[in-house]
Amino acid sequence: MHAVTEAAHQATDAELIARWQSGDQRAAALLVDRHARPLARFAASLGERVEVDELVQDTFVRAFNSLGTFRADSSLRTWLFTICRRLLLDRKRAERRRRDTEELDERDAVVEYDALDALVGEETARQVQEAVNRLTALQREVFTLRVNEGMAYADIAKVVGSTEGACRVHYHNAIRTIKEHLRDD
């Protein structure tokens, strides 16, 4: 039994997708277990605070409804992050419309970022938070995916809709900005 469970956990995403498509609901649970927390971390780092769980759930529902169109050109994780980011931006846009403000620019998507409020008391956390707050939205997305998820630039490019080279530049600019902030602090 234990061996079966271990084998299931070692299955690749593609294998689990195939099993789910064959009617195995447990495969879906394994996929959710594997990717839910990284998605939540990504959403939180982009400024989503109170509805992270709902956003992650919507991401999975949308992904599973469209698994038939998933061509595995990228990894499932990259695909999930792409969906999550799109949903987040849609929410931000809708929120902005409700407030009757100007059209949301993607750069504004995370201006209100303060997901690290809970750690304000900690000096390192505060410094990092302030440094990250100085980043542009795109720099922050690239930095988060690179640092939090260890993603390759090619995958990051797919998530944020940019190029590999541009993502590399955004990452290094983000690091420079954070270092400058820490140096000045």
Place this chain on the structure above:
Amino acid sequence: MTDCTNETMRDLLPLMAHDVLGVHEAARAREHLATCPDCAAELALLRAASRVFAAATPAVDPAAIVRSLPSPPVGAERAAARPPLRVERTRRAGRANWMPRRYLAAAASLLIVGTLSLTVLERFYGERTGVTAGSDGTTADSGRRAGLAVPVDLLGAIDLADLGADELTAFLVELDGLEATVAAEPITMRQPLVAAPEGI
């Protein structure tokens, strides 16, 4: 905190923080870190940032997410959910349908060629013997005497549409035999035999 000039190594630092580097790359990175305080400081910063982000991540309930997911596709829906397999099946089915058509076309070609050959042969032997194929019972013997393996009465009255399965099979067998007979040779080769003087 300054920047190391080794961009390649700096690019590896986030991956090193996640322990996703290969054995050789990790060893190379550790070797570099031992001699580069800038990269060591940057790696420490990345790890700190990663910890901060992780600590700020709200909890999610995987079970609730799983409950909200659609049911796995079944039957036709499952097939639709796996287009590559569907394409593969379509290709196989297409090939399976196409193969008999190819054989049918080959058989039809054989019949046409055979019919034309038989028509020419019938006309030739009809002229030589003065008998129209199928006109009386001697025709078949005349044909056989001339080296023709197919009964001429069958040839003369041939209408493929009227033939039954057994007759058609027999006809095809006769056609196979026809290719090996002397009568199938060019006329120029048979001419001396036909024109032999009667007095000899």
